[in-house]
Amino acid sequence: MPWLQLIIHSTRAQASAIEEALMDVGAASVTLQDDADQPILEPALGETPLWDATRITGLFEADINTKAVSLELLAQLPQEPLNLKWEQLEDKDWEREWMASFQPICCGERLWICPSWKEPPEPEAVNLMLDPGLAFGTGTHPTTFLCLQWLDQQSLEQAALVDFGCGSGILGIAALLLGAKQVIGVDIDPQALLATRENAGRNGLAADAMPVFLPKDAPQTSVDIMLANILAGPLVELAPLLTSQVRASGLLCLSGILASQADAVMSAYPAFDFDPVAQKEEWVRLTGRKVR
Structure with a gap:
């Protein structure tokens, strides 16, 4: 039209x-x-x-x-x-225009993010087939890419995770494909929960591998890794909740943060010993281990 x-x-x-x-x-x-x-x-x-x-x-x-x-x-x-x-x-057919621009992305040594309508460039790699729908998260944004790159470097065998602000489900699904046992997805947007379910099924994952919840319905659990790619303000406000759900010696991965906000966010998580800050463009990823 x-x-x-x-x-x-x-x-x-x-x-x-x-x-x-x-x-x-x-x-x-x-x-x-x-x-x-x-x-x-x-x-x-x-x-x-x-x-x-x-x-x-x-x-x-x-x-x-x-x-x-x-x-x-x-x-x-x-x-x-x-x-x-x-x-x-x-x-124009704007949907097709967007589809043409979304290309496979290599996110480390093992992991590729591939549009669900394209053949994976490396069939033997860990290929996450993605159709984000109306939810945030394709791997192209620096914050998502930094988190995926970190997940690719971890030993996730049998790990339990929370993906807080799951969006399209990209981080939690990547963790499962890389060996995690279970991921709980949490998001304030019902559309994100729908997209996560559909993308999990698209990647051959069982429905109970990544149950999804609105924050008010999410179980209070104890996990090996907490993922939260949202924004600095909510990360600071949510620090007590997110910290409480990471078991002793567990890992934290935070993004959606500008370089100028890194110190303020880290100061909200005193229970963690943080790694050197990883940066891509003006965005950073903060990772650390729970030490107290």
Whole structure:
């Protein structure tokens, strides 16, 4: 289906009103983007961040009356100096575009992450066949890659793990394929739990090999390894819970952390003796052993 997009350059103060007005005049979706190279890498807890200069894009079906929509927007926002720009959006099969860009990834000596629709480049390797669906985690992001690389280096035979913030299930499933006995997956997003179940089945794993739970339903257990690839703020808040579930001499692997946040996160886990920090781009992975 062909589409038109309406682009409006906005300030932080204008953005919410413009977003609401676009939905009122029939936009199928509204996207807000940075309009001045001002990165916001991690919001504060409970905060919905916006950029000082925000580009707002409303998506409309191609048969929309652009003049009528423009006039209605101007009438709804008489106090806002609006510069409206209509563009035709190229008609593509966006799902196929994304599928073409997701290629197999080597994550160490043994482990490959492979799109479920492609043949593994090394059939004899440990190949995790993945379709992330709507959940986070393909191995392409530095935080996920760093965790997968660490798992590839571990001896996981018969280990029990928690994958907290499991997303697509990629870390927990990798651990199972590398020899772990069981992984408990935990995520706040029901879509992530569904994606994890489907990806586990796609890799020939039994349903009870990686049971998944919302945090409120997750069992309080004691495991050999705790994996948590989320964000620095939640990692600090969750430190008592995550620490309590790692047995004596157990391992911790944390990511989703900017290099500038590493010390603050490590200080929230005093029970662990941390390894040297591993870094990829601006992101880091923290690993350590429970010593007290």
